[in-house]
Amino acid sequence: MPTDPKPIMQVKNLEAWYGESKALHGMTFDVHEGELVTLIGRNGAGKSSTLRSIMGIVGNRTGSIRFHDQELIRKRTFQIARAGIAYCPEERAIFAGLTVAENMTLPPILSPGGLTDTQLLETFPNLKARRKSGGSKLSGGEQQMLAIARILRTGSRFILLDEPSEGLAPVIVKEIGAQIQKLKEQGYTIVLVEQNLQFARLVADRHVVVENGEVVDTLTNEDLASNLERVKTYLGV
Numbered sequence: 001m002p003t004d005p006k007p008i009m010q011v012k013n014l015e016a017w018y019g020e021s022k023a024l025h026g027m028t029f030d031v032h033e034g035e036l037v038t039l040i041g042r043n044g045a046g047k048s049s050t051l052r053s054i055m056g057i058v059g060n061r062t063g064s065i066r067f068h069d070q071e072l073i074r075k076r077t078f079q080i081a082r083a084g085i086a087y088c089p090e091e092r093a094i095f096a097g098l099t100v101a102e103n104m105t106l107p108p109i110l111s112p113g114g115l116t117d118t119q120l121l122e123t124f125p126n127l128k129a130r131r132k133s134g135g136s137k138l139s140g141g142e143q144q145m146l147a148i149a150r151i152l153r154t155g156s157r158f159i160l161l162d163e164p165s166e167g168l169a170p171v172i173v174k175e176i177g178a179q180i181q182k183l184k185e186q187g188y189t190i191v192l193v194e195q196n197l198q199f200a201r202l203v204a205d206r207h208v209v210v211e212n213g214e215v216v217d218t219l220t221n222e223d224l225a226s227n228l229e230r231v232k233t234y235l236g237v
């Protein structure tokens with residue numbers, strides 16, 4: 001749980017567009033250092049668009065995204081990455097024609113403290129066994145682990161993770177959950193988009209509920225248990 005009362009990220013009135021189409025209508029939420037915050041909500045609510053907006057990869061965005069003491073709203077994606085934010089997209093973005101080892105070493109080291117290639121392979125033993133395999137030969141779970149491993153090399157301590165459990169078998173989801181839990185124990189700050197409430201509950205400190213491109217509720221993980229029916233209504237399950 002957070003110890004510093006000042007959030008390291010403050011998103012205020014974030015609006016975003018894809019061409020003429022507006023996806024975010026004023027997202028406002030905070031993230032504290034060491035915290036794992038989920039964005040939950042039904043399909044199309046604007047969760048992925050929030051992560052993409054933070055990274056500057058939507059058509060247009062307005063509002064404010066303060067990270068540490070920097071305003072990111074007018075920064076470009078490479079500047080946002082250099083500010084210390086790592087992004088793991090829903091589609092995982094593994095290069096099919098490159099091996100695991102090559103995919104892993106693609107992102108540049110942006111700040112000290114990232115894991116070395118040896119540490120990464122120790123952290124993800126499945127990838128060690130597959131390090132010479134092409135990206136296209138990997139299972140969904142292996143691709144997801146590679147996508148996470150790759151960003152740990154950069155030295156960023158703030159991670160945006162988009163639906164890591166999507167399309168994976170329960171046993172693999174459990175493994176990914178254990179890896180995320182370990183990252184949290186190592187002090188990484190994580191914003192996690194997740195549809196799988198059971199998974200979200202295992203790892204989160206706090207849940208931000210998104211509906212129609214806005215935040216409609218925020219619950220601690222403890223609150224979630226006693227408000228499960230209400231939250232299920234938000235998710236349409």
Ligand SMILES: Nc1ncnc2c1ncn2[C@@H]1O[C@H](COP(=O)(O)OP(=O)(O)OP(=O)(O)O)[C@@H](O)[C@H]1O
Nearest residue numbers: 018021022023041042043044045046047048049050
């Ligand atoms: N590339 C795009 N071009 C145009 N509209 C988009 C694009 N991506 C998302 N949208 C629209 O933006 C809105 C928010 O979508 P977003 O993907 O952020 O939702 P989500 O909560 O992450 O849901 P999902 O889990 O289905 O991705 C939706 O109305 C969606 O149709």
